[in-house]
Amino acid sequence: MALTKETLLEMYFRMNEARFFEEKVAWFFARGMVHGTTHLSIGQEASGVASCMALKKCDLVSATHRGHSQVIGFGLDLNRITAELLGKETGYCKGKGGSMHIADIDSGNLGANGIVGGGYAISVGAALSQQYLKTGRVVLCFAGDGSTNEGSFHESLNLASIWKLPVIFYIENNLYGMSTSIDKHMNIKDIADRAKSYGIPGIVIDGNDAIEVYETIEKAAEHTRSGKGPILIESKTYRWSGHSKSDAQAYRTKEEVEEWKAKDPIKRLRKYMIENEIASEEELNKVEENAATALEEAVEFAINSPEPKVETVTDDVYA
Amino acid sequence: MEMKEMTYKDAIRLGMSEEMRRDKNVIFFGEDIGLYGGAFGLSVGMLDEFGEDRVKDTPISEAVIAGAAAGAAATGLRPICEMMFMDFVTIAMDNLANQAAKMRYMFGGKAKVPMVMRLPAGSGTGAAAQHTQSLEAWLCHVPGLKVVTPSTPAQAKGLIKAAIRDDNPVCFIEHKLLYKEKGDVPIDEDYIVPLGVSDIKKEGTDVTIISYGTILQKVMIAAQDVEKEGISVEVVDPITLYPMDIETIIKSVKKTGRAIVVHEAAKTGGLGGEIAASITESEAFDYLDAPVLRLAGLDVPIPYNRNLEAAVVPGVDEIKNAIYKVMNR
Numbered sequence: 328m329a330l331t332k333e334t335l336l337e338m339y340f341r342m343n344e345a346r347f348f349e350e351k352v353a354w355f356f357a358r359g360m361v362h363g364t365t366h367l368s369i370g371q372e373a374s375g376v377a378s379c380m381a382l383k384k385c386d387l388v389s390a391t392h393r394g395h396s397q398v399i400g401f402g403l404d405l406n407r408i409t410a411e412l413l414g415k416e417t418g419y420c421k422g423k424g425g426s427m428h429i430a431d432i433d434s435g436n437l438g439a440n441g442i443v444g445g446g447y448a449i450s451v452g453a454a455l456s457q458q459y460l461k462t463g464r465v466v467l468c469f470a471g472d473g474s475t476n477e478g479s480f481h482e483s484l485n486l487a488s489i490w491k492l493p494v495i496f497y498i499e500n501n502l503y504g505m506s507t508s509i510d511k512h513m514n515i516k517d518i519a520d521r522a523k524s525y526g527i528p529g530i531v532i533d534g535n536d537a538i539e540v541y542e543t544i545e546k547a548a549e550h551t552r553s554g555k556g557p558i559l560i561e562s563k564t565y566r567w568s569g570h571s572k573s574d575a576q577a578y579r580t581k582e583e584v585e586e587w588k589a590k591d592p593i594k595r596l597r598k599y600m601i602e603n604e605i606a607s608e609e610e611l612n613k614v615e616e617n618a619a620t621a622l623e624e625a626v627e628f629a630i631n632s633p634e635p636k637v638e639t640v641t642d643d644v645y646a
Numbered sequence: 647m648e649m650k651e652m653t654y655k656d657a658i659r660l661g662m663s664e665e666m667r668r669d670k671n672v673i674f675f676g677e678d679i680g681l682y683g684g685a686f687g688l689s690v691g692m693l694d695e696f697g698e699d700r701v702k703d704t705p706i707s708e709a710v711i712a713g714a715a716a717g718a719a720a721t722g723l724r725p726i727c728e729m730m731f732m733d734f735v736t737i738a739m740d741n742l743a744n745q746a747a748k749m750r751y752m753f754g755g756k757a758k759v760p761m762v763m764r765l766p767a768g769s770g771t772g773a774a775a776q777h778t779q780s781l782e783a784w785l786c787h788v789p790g791l792k793v794v795t796p797s798t799p800a801q802a803k804g805l806i807k808a809a810i811r812d813d814n815p816v817c818f819i820e821h822k823l824l825y826k827e828k829g830d831v832p833i834d835e836d837y838i839v840p841l842g843v844s845d846i847k848k849e850g851t852d853v854t855i856i857s858y859g860t861i862l863q864k865v866m867i868a869a870q871d872v873e874k875e876g877i878s879v880e881v882v883d884p885i886t887l888y889p890m891d892i893e894t895i896i897k898s899v900k901k902t903g904r905a906i907v908v909h910e911a912a913k914t915g916g917l918g919g920e921i922a923a924s925i926t927e928s929e930a931f932d933y934l935d936a937p938v939l940r941l942a943g944l945d946v947p948i949p950y951n952r953n954l955e956a957a958v959v960p961g962v963d964e965i966k967n968a969i970y971k972v973m974n975r
């Protein structure tokens with residue numbers, strides 16, 4: 328299915344929403360309005376949004392600690408995402424999860440994960456359900472480059488490969504796991520090469536190219552949906568911000584950051600649509616404005632939402 | 647003793663650094679501990695001083711961090727390894743519990759496993775359920791591991807040194823909320839806090855409170871408050887959670903006739919039950935004027951919302967109420 332104008336505009340809208348959201352998150356933290364920590368995905372919007380949008384509505388996603396673009400791309404409600412960030416009762420997790428745990432199992436969002444590599448195995452299980460129940464749904468498992476050094480990566484890819492499970496292991500390689508650059512944490516250049524040892528396809532893509540991300544995931548979903556087993560995709564991208572709230576970024580140069588800022592995935596999609604005469608400057612400006620408005624409304628919703636009642640602290644431990 | 651004021655965090659770094667200067671077989675590895683200085687900046691500067699051979703960044707691989715520490719320890723080194731958050735020990739657990747802890751016994755007393763695993767624990771940071779746990783009871787339940795936890799900067803320095811010098815796997819639990827607490831720390835390089843010796847933090851005659859870690863500060867406030875009302879509280883900090891110096895606790899309870907255990911970790915299966923049982927099994931039983939109480943975290947994962955998070959852990963008022971209860975007031 329070729330990318331329609333409608334889809335492209337929606338993608339552009341969500342990528343802008345994600346960017347505005349992250350900027351707002353940084354703003355909240357700078358003012359001490361949110362406690363805990365957060366991991367911004369500015370710079371990774373194409374990778375997070377376009378990938379989710381290439382799925383069918385019914386498909387499942389497991390997100391990471393750097394998951395805001397991913398859940399916005401998946402189409403979760405911005406109001407409830409923002410409310411969760413502020414720990415409000417109306418948030419997706421009733422204020423119990425926060426930035427690192429935004430989830431909506433009912434709609435197939437298996438949750439962001441505070442455990443690096445925590446998504447691999449549960450994605451395998453979710454894919455097993457789909458295979459067993461013959462739902463025709465697939466699982467998109469987000470993970471970071473650093474997480475591929477956890478044992479669960481190996482165990483999960485191996486199991487998924489022998490059971491031919493419908494899961495896409497989607498690695499957002501932003502060149503660093505916290506302060507550790509990929510050349511210091513692994514002995515190979517492309518994580519996709521690891522696919523060989525499981526006898527599954529491994530593909531490297533430009534994660535800042537929304538079109539390439541979309542088309543690759545669409546094909547991968549088809550592949551795994553048809554019973555051919557899992558697939559490993561490495562999406563090369565970059566995070567503009569520090570790892571988390573507190574990061575002096577001594578491990579990388581300003582030049583490197585600037586270089587990647589020049590590869591802004593949002594500007595790139597905009598340029599693509601204009602050059603290919605898919606949308607006009609005015610149309611795209613309007614989309615951006617709409618995204619900004621959506622965010623303002625979400626922030627207002629979140630701020631005006633009630634705090635969870637303290638008595639709820641013991642709710643929901645068991646079914 | 648000559649003292650210098652410093653934070654709990656700096657005291658741990660100083661203790662580690664002194665031991666690394668003293669013994670070149672002490673090495674240190676973990677995630678982002680080098681250039682970044684650790685998630686909490688605890689090890690800032692150590693890479694510069696000791697170099698990449700001795701301060702080693704690892705990939706995000708807790709299982710091999712623990713296992714490599716055990717293997718290196720069994721073959722001549724004295725590694726210190728770090729879990730960025732205590733919560734991640736779950737991933738390291740096989741190597742810690744099935745390898746490090748059992749090697750010596752299983753091999754008929756032939757191996758020595760002098761390793762230290764550092765584990766930042768506790769809630770109050772807003773980091774939600776997977777970055778806030780207090781899992782000390784899991785560790786204490788594995789024979790072969792020692793488990794220690796300092797509650798002051800001075801203890802932190804002396805205890806990390808003792809842990810490094812110990813010939814067994816020692817789990818060194820740190821409290822994130824205490825990292826910035828300041829206190830006087832002996833600068834003497836031979837100052838150590840021996841394992842297995844508890845500290846009577848405050849003497850008293852009416853009630854014994856056994857507590858450790860961050861929540862000990864609340865216990866001290868409660869103890870001082872009730873003192874004004876004529877209740878004299880003795881506070882015992884075990885410091886070593888396993889093997890615990892239970893004798894000091896029993897002696898104290900024989901004197902006061904009342905005991906309360908206070909910890910942040912979830913109540914069920916927590917150390918409170920273990921300590922309470924040890925008291926009632928001992929000769930202190932005959933001296934008890936009230937049931938031994940446990941005051942602990944709620945049996946829930948730690949929630950994100952600030953108010954909910956605070957509600958999980960006992961506060962000063964709850965501690966005071968427990969004191970009134972055993973005093974029959």
Ligand SMILES: Cc1ncc(C[n+]2csc(CCOP(=O)(O)OP(=O)(O)O)c2C)c(N)n1
Pocket residue numbers: 366392393441442443444470471472473474475501503504505570677706708730734737
């Ligand atoms: C099991 C586990 N180990 C360590 C951490 C601490 N931590 C959080 S994010 C992170 C870096 C993850 O790197 P990567 O997988 O590349 O994802 P990125 O942050 O770059 O998106 C680390 C070490 C954690 N949350 N969980």
Ligand SMILES: [Mg+2]
Pocket residue numbers: 471472473499500501502503504505
């Ligand atoms: Mg990364």
